[in-house]
Amino acid sequence: MNLWSRNIRQTNSLPWAVTEHSAIALVLEGVTQLTGCSDSPRLDAEVLLEAACGINRAALARDPDQPIDSRSTATFSGFLERRCQEEPIACILGHKEFWSLDIGISEATLVPRPETEILIETVLDAIPPDAPVDVADLGTGSGAIALALAKERPLARITATDISPAALAKAAENADRLVTKIHFVEGDWFAPLEGHQFDAIVSNPPYVRQNDPALETGPTRFEPAIALFAGEDGLDCIRALCADLKHHLKPGGLIALEHGHDQQGAVHALLSAAGLESIVQVNDYAGLPRVTSARMPR
Numbered sequence: 001m002n003l004w005s006r007n008i009r010q011t012n013s014l015p016w017a018v019t020e021h022s023a024i025a026l027v028l029e030g031v032t033q034l035t036g037c038s039d040s041p042r043l044d045a046e047v048l049l050e051a052a053c054g055i056n057r058a059a060l061a062r063d064p065d066q067p068i069d070s071r072s073t074a075t076f077s078g079f080l081e082r083r084c085q086e087e088p089i090a091c092i093l094g095h096k097e098f099w100s101l102d103i104g105i106s107e108a109t110l111v112p113r114p115e116t117e118i119l120i121e122t123v124l125d126a127i128p129p130d131a132p133v134d135v136a137d138l139g140t141g142s143g144a145i146a147l148a149l150a151k152e153r154p155l156a157r158i159t160a161t162d163i164s165p166a167a168l169a170k171a172a173e174n175a176d177r178l179v180t181k182i183h184f185v186e187g188d189w190f191a192p193l194e195g196h197q198f199d200a201i202v203s204n205p206p207y208v209r210q211n212d213p214a215l216e217t218g219p220t221r222f223e224p225a226i227a228l229f230a231g232e233d234g235l236d237c238i239r240a241l242c243a244d245l246k247h248h249l250k251p252g253g254l255i256a257l258e259h260g261h262d263q264q265g266a267v268h269a270l271l272s273a274a275g276l277e278s279i280v281q282v283n284d285y286a287g288l289p290r291v292t293s294a295r296m297p298r
Contacts, residue, residue, distance in 0.1 A: 023055055030048065034084065046060065047093075052073075052075040088219045090111040099120060104173060106142075107166075110141050129152075138190070139203055139204065139237070142167070147178060159184075160185070162184075171184060197250045198249060200253060201256075205241060206230040206236075235270070241257070246274065249296040252297075256293040261284075277296075279294040
């Protein structure tokens with residue numbers, strides 16, 4: 001008899017029989033299943049248990065033997081199966097904390113990455129906190145970047161675009177829930193912004209090389225390809241952005257782009273060819289080139 005079955009109990013307090021398991025037994029079973037397919041099996045099991053039945057880590061510590069009903073147990077089991085396939089916790093739960101904000105995600109959006117906070121910091125350094133500047137977030141996805149900027153710069157007039165209606169819907173849903181005013185527009189990069197210029201433009205565009213073998217396995221296969229891949233060298237979207245910058249970035253305005261750690265030279269060249277100056281590279285928390293910013297000459 002395994003640990004799972006040893007903790008089955010029957011209760012007759014209801015008109016029908018309900019199969020129950022103890023919380024700690026489910027967590028330990030989860031650890032067993034996740035060992036080898038997760039770097040943090042205990043934490044993952046506890047997070048998934050809370051999502052399945054509302055028992056957080058503090059409640060688990062206070063009463064590890066509390067019974068879990070069969071419906072919650074089945075939900076937890078389903079979560080474990082998905083995690084064993086390397087599906088990210090955020091995708092399973094449908095949300096991810098980013099910049100101290102609870103960002104809802106979906107199959108149409110990427111999971112916000114910690115390194116993208118470097119992009120936020122770069123833009124914040126260029127946006128005065130006391131001025132109503134115009135900012136564009138291109139390829140907004142879940143809206144994480146726009147929402148973080150809106151939180152820190154409430155006077156900024158932020159426009160966010162995306163080619164995916166489903167991604168925009170999720171971004172708008174996040175903005176409504178977080179009571180944040182952002183103008184969302186559907187379209188490919190600058191296409192829906194004709195005639196508009198901005199003090200700052202920010203983007204975390206697709207920058208992965210098409211058919212990159214490193215992404216054939218692992219968590220990224222659960223994210224939308226349209227938000228990841230950008231041609232044979234991963235630079236197609238950045239090229240498209242740079243081609244139109246002169247029409248949409250105000251004199252002295254800033255562009256900040258996230259990119260692959262080995263693309264900084266190519267991105268620098270594209271920005272320079274677009275006529276921008278003061279090109280600066282910013283490393284991520286691992287010390288790898290991750291963000292490049294530049295300014296339109298005055």
